[in-house]
Amino acid sequence: MSAARVAASKSGARSAAGMSARAAGTFLGFDSSTQGLKVVAVDEDLRITYSKSLNYDKDLPKYGTVGGVYADDAIPGRVRQPTMMLVEAFDEIIRRMKADAFDFAGVRAVCGSAQQHGAVILAAGADRSMRKANAAGSSLAASARSTLASLESPIWMDSSNTATCEALGAAVGSPERVAELTGSRFYERFTLPQVAHLLSTRQVPCRVPEVTEGARLLSGYMASLLAGQLVATDVSDAAGMNAMNLQSCEWDADVLGAFAAHTGMAPAVAAGFFGDLCAPCSVVGTAGGSFRAASGVWEDCRVVSWTGDNPSSVAGLRLDGPGDLAVSLGTSDTLFGIAPSLRTSSLGHVFRSPTSASDFMTMLCFKNGSRTRERVRDAAFRHAGGDPGADEAARWAWFEEQLEAAPRGNGGALAAFVDQPEITPDLPSGDFFLPAGDGASLAPQRSVEALLGSGALTPASAVRAVVEAQALSMRAYGRRLGLDSPRSVKVTGGGSRSRGLLRVVADVMGAPVLVAETPDSAALGAAYRAKFGCAGGGAFGDIGEPASLAVAAEPDMEAHAEYERMADRVPDLHAAIQREH
Numbered sequence: 001m002s003a004a005r006v007a008a009s010k011s012g013a014r015s016a017a018g019m020s021a022r023a024a025g026t027f028l029g030f031d032s033s034t035q036g037l038k039v040v041a042v043d044e045d046l047r048i049t050y051s052k053s054l055n056y057d058k059d060l061p062k063y064g065t066v067g068g069v070y071a072d073d074a075i076p077g078r079v080r081q082p083t084m085m086l087v088e089a090f091d092e093i094i095r096r097m098k099a100d101a102f103d104f105a106g107v108r109a110v111c112g113s114a115q116q117h118g119a120v121i122l123a124a125g126a127d128r129s130m131r132k133a134n135a136a137g138s139s140l141a142a143s144a145r146s147t148l149a150s151l152e153s154p155i156w157m158d159s160s161n162t163a164t165c166e167a168l169g170a171a172v173g174s175p176e177r178v179a180e181l182t183g184s185r186f187y188e189r190f191t192l193p194q195v196a197h198l199l200s201t202r203q204v205p206c207r208v209p210e211v212t213e214g215a216r217l218l219s220g221y222m223a224s225l226l227a228g229q230l231v232a233t234d235v236s237d238a239a240g241m242n243a244m245n246l247q248s249c250e251w252d253a254d255v256l257g258a259f260a261a262h263t264g265m266a267p268a269v270a271a272g273f274f275g276d277l278c279a280p281c282s283v284v285g286t287a288g289g290s291f292r293a294a295s296g297v298w299e300d301c302r303v304v305s306w307t308g309d310n311p312s313s314v315a316g317l318r319l320d321g322p323g324d325l326a327v328s329l330g331t332s333d334t335l336f337g338i339a340p341s342l343r344t345s346s347l348g349h350v351f352r353s354p355t356s357a358s359d360f361m362t363m364l365c366f367k368n369g370s371r372t373r374e375r376v377r378d379a380a381f382r383h384a385g386g387d388p389g390a391d392e393a394a395r396w397a398w399f400e401e402q403l404e405a406a407p408r409g410n411g412g413a414l415a416a417f418v419d420q421p422e423i424t425p426d427l428p429s430g431d432f433f434l435p436a437g438d439g440a441s442l443a444p445q446r447s448v449e450a451l452l453g454s455g456a457l458t459p460a461s462a463v464r465a466v467v468e469a470q471a472l473s474m475r476a477y478g479r480r481l482g483l484d485s486p487r488s489v490k491v492t493g494g495g496s497r498s499r500g501l502l503r504v505v506a507d508v509m510g511a512p513v514l515v516a517e518t519p520d521s522a523a524l525g526a527a528y529r530a531k532f533g534c535a536g537g538g539a540f541g542d543i544g545e546p547a548s549l550a551v552a553a554e555p556d557m558e559a560h561a562e563y564e565r566m567a568d569r570v571p572d573l574h575a576a577i578q579r580e581h
């Protein structure tokens with residue numbers, strides 16, 4: 001008899017309730033994102049039975065984050081998150097789930113996703129101290145505390161390490177070569193260049209293994225937290241580290257050699273610095289003592305390897321094959337799909353698939369997503385004399401009206417709105433406007449306020465310009481990576497609530513736009529992956545058919561032809577911006 005059954009027979013009424021719930025079976029998916037933590041539960045038929053979310057700024061105010069992060073004005077490009085905030089969010093959400101009488105005893109497996117690339121830096125003896133705290137049934141926060149060599153995690157928004165990327169690039173070879181090896185050229189936000197920078201600038205002690213034991217992706221660390229010990233990292237998220245060889249799914253010897261040389265670490269130590277790797281959706285453990293004590297899950301509840309939010313959305317949106325594209329409209333906007341063939345490039349990324357050991361996924365990430373839409377919306381709203389006390393719902397309703405009011409294509413003018421230095425392609429911060437017409441040059445005004453003030457933009461055309469600029473950029477660069485002839489585009493993330501925006505995406509991509517039942521496709525994908533992990537083999541599709549996605553917009557092919565001509569000019573606009581800076 002298993003330990004779990006023994007526990008069940010000893011605990012009377014709870015065991016009876018627990019066993020019936022277990023027979024029904026629930027699969028739990030978390031999404032530890034930049035701005036908050038979400039959870040979605042599905043039943044055996046993949047129906048959503050529960051969801052909950054919390055927001056770091058509002059629900060864990062003692063950390064004083066803005067948009068979930070600390071942006072450091074003293075060091076340009078530096079963006080961090082307090083690691084303990086990410087961890088405490090689990091204790092908090094579990095408390096709230098229990099207050100809702102969520103039936104943890106029915107959970108068969110748990111999986112999750114985390115914002116990609118972010119790292120947790122481990123203190124010496126991390127695994128031992130995590131196991132010890134779990135044996136004592138301490139809170140998840142207490143089990144994490146002594147595992148951390150740094151209380152802050154570098155995250156995907158950080159771009160303070162350009163010099164380190166250049167040094168690593170010079171050591172390994174051209175951007176194309178690095179992309180061939182790892183799926184992406186060295187990008188500032190990727191884990192290995194982030195960690196190399198922290199160690200080489202001594203922001204984190206580089207005494208390995210005496211003081212610092214290693215580093216893990218946020219996804220791998222969160223899975224460890226639930227399992228109560230350090231567990232292996234899923235290859236689908238490890239591909240976002242610039243450390244793994246995309247073909248062999250092992251740490252790449254050339255890249256780790258450059259990492260060791262850059263940080264002064266012994267090569268043998270560097271080889272073990274990022275821990276073990278595992279195939280997608282591996283069962284990496286069962287619920288640890290801290291997770292069990294906090295929630296009441298059974299000790300045979302499986303923990304399935306976590307992945308990144310974008311790969312998890314591939315699972316949540318059930319992308320089936322080439323031609324099935326997805327757009328995620330969140331803090332960053334991403335365009336991704338199953339790769340038709342393995343084609344790497346120095347712009348964009350190739351990851352291992354989150355749902356199959358043999359496939360790949362292709363992705364482009366645009367740093368300027370929802371926050372940029374909001375900034376342009378607010379500037380246009382102010383300029384139009386909108387009520388400064390208007391809430392978010394009223395502002396978005398106004399945004400929708402303005403989007404409809406401006407003519408499609410803004411008469412052929414192009415724009416780029418850049419809060420955070422953009423990476424697809426590299427663009428400096430600023431707002432840029434290129435009027436229509438041959439030989440036109442960039443407007444001298446470099447902020448949306450100044451463009452509105454000069455009359456180059458009206459409130460309505462500013463709203464349309466930001467939506468079209470983002471969609472056209474996806475189209476222009478997506479075509480280059482082979483994401484060119486979509487059958488359909490599945491849209492997820494907060495931005496998928498805007499009907500007008502979905503229509504622009506349909507017209508720009510020239511394909512029907514589908515939206516999911518929940519905008520939380522990453523958490524949903526994690527719940528599906530939890531079920532797949534339990535199945536122990538077969539194809540992802542075998543876990544069952546989820547509710548079908550609804551068609552939210554059909555493309556107007558005349559509009560599409562117009563947008564195709566505009567998309568052809570987008571790289572020229574970006575080249576002009578780069579030339580002038």
Ligand code: XUL
Pocket residue numbers: 033034114115116117156189308309310332333334365
């Ligand atoms: C993807 C990326 C972002 C984060 C956001 O490469 O950096 O989309 O995953 O959570």
